Amino acid sequence: MMDNVSVVKMFILSGLNETNNYRLTLFTFTLLYYCVILFLNISLIMIIILDENMHEPMYILLCSFCINGLYGTTGFFPKFLLDLLTSSQQISYEGCLLQAFVMYSFACCDLSILAVMAYDRYLAICRPLHYHSVMSKRRLSQLICFSWLTPFCIFSVNVLLTSRLKLCHFKIQRIFCVNWMIVKLACFDADTLSNNIAAYITIVIYVFHGIFTIWTYMHLVKTCVRSKEDRVKFMQTCVPHLTSLVIFILAMFFDLMYMRFGSRDIPQSLQNFIAIEFLLISPVINPLIYGFKLTKIRNRILGLVYIKRK
Template sequence: MDNISQIRTFFLSGFNETNNHRFTLFFLTLMCYCVILLVNISVIVTIIMDKNLHEPMYILLCTFCMNALYGTAGFYPKFLWDLLSPVQVISYSGCLIQAQVIYSFACADLSILAVMSYDRYVAICRPLEYHSVMSKQKLIILACFSWITPFCINALNIFTTSRLKLCSPYIVRICCVNWMIVRLACFPAETAVNSIVANIIVIIYTFHGVFIVLSYIYLVKTCVNSIENRAKFMQTCVPHLISLLTFLLTGLFNVLIMRIDSEDLPQTFKNFVSIEYLVIPPLMNPLIYGFKLTKIRNRILVVLALKTK
């Protein structure tokens, strides 16, 4: 029992810089969250309701949007509540759950992008084998892999964190992040296991990123000499590339801030960078796919036209 923390509540001191703008931030955040819910649910419902969209590419897009709803649900409701509360606190177990949701959401995003890149590779480079390779059974396995694996890997990371004895209840952020909890450990030597698990996770998802990049390099080489393949690439792969670029940039900034964590940087800036991947990708991705993918765009326009009559 000596290794179990006696701390039962954390104080989120990252809100100290927002005292003068609480209500403004609340309404902007509420509006942002409502838009995220609207655009992601619209894409999900459109794909589910239209049988013509029951294809691997669109089903994977549906899981992508569902993951966005999962990740943002772990942050926005608590953040909105804290903006209106005089004291920003979160229970020990609630903090671990929030960290688990946010981290598994980010890893699942990269896993789904990897599966999407594989789907586009098969569709463009091996079109005659597409329906046999991307069968319904294999699609279910890949979709489950995209969600369950990140959840289990990050659950192991959170479990190792839960065994640490902590010496401070203050987290200098606006939400719970695992590495900030680990920094509160009384005995830094005990965090060696956490570092090993965290590095393994980084290596695993670095390979995901390398796989995606190599897939698209091969796709570009394949499409260069074919007008038909170029058109297909521009139509279906460009949204994936934009999503990947958005994810990588937001993730890179987050990692840099985590590694540097300089006291010279404004707290407001560190707060934004630490949550930008919960703002930009969930908002941009469904809009990009909705405008770029013809079938989804046409279906949404038909629905809107019917409602205006």
């Protein structure tokens, strides 16, 4: 009787099989794109940290949002760039589980932060007289810890359940490791029931995150149509958040649907794009949207540009 432990020590990522003819070009553009992500997010983080006028809940949550963007993209891009320079795209068993953890926790941390940001905007616009008493430093700290620790704890359980499986295959049809794809490599007699239960519980938890955010925005819209001042506040502070939310939900929805029900007959390049669009779009669009739409950040950026010109 074999122990219920994986004998696989290395995985092969087969998502780059059709890129042999243009890997150097892809490496160049990917490296430039990753540098843009680092520049935009680090710039926004530093602006918020260094400007005391932005030490407010909305901007601190935005800073946490950008930090999460750096966390998630760092879990993918360095390994992907290395794979583009090597002939065989291998990753160790432990490294694969770690990358799967980072990818999942990054995505769900984004959704948790978006839910907390929606709650913050709800208090600011719908209950302005109670905002400062409710959104205290202690409450803000609790909400930030919730948005980070919840996905970390949930996906620690998911990855631990995966680590106990005996795997009989080692080829992952992706350019990075995904927990569900690792579970699909389990031997026929492996017990994956607990993995499936944990996966569906996780989905339910984050569906409720989404429902809460939608419910919050229903109240926001209902409140903002009553006065011109509230409509202006909504356009300035809520539209960037709503845009980020829509982009994120669409990206994750397409990826989840494809991973569960997608056909393998579509081109490999399209499969790769569907898999990583949440890593390509959100980390660039988010700092750009908030940088241009939020008045304090925009004025700070314009002030820095003006000083440099002088």
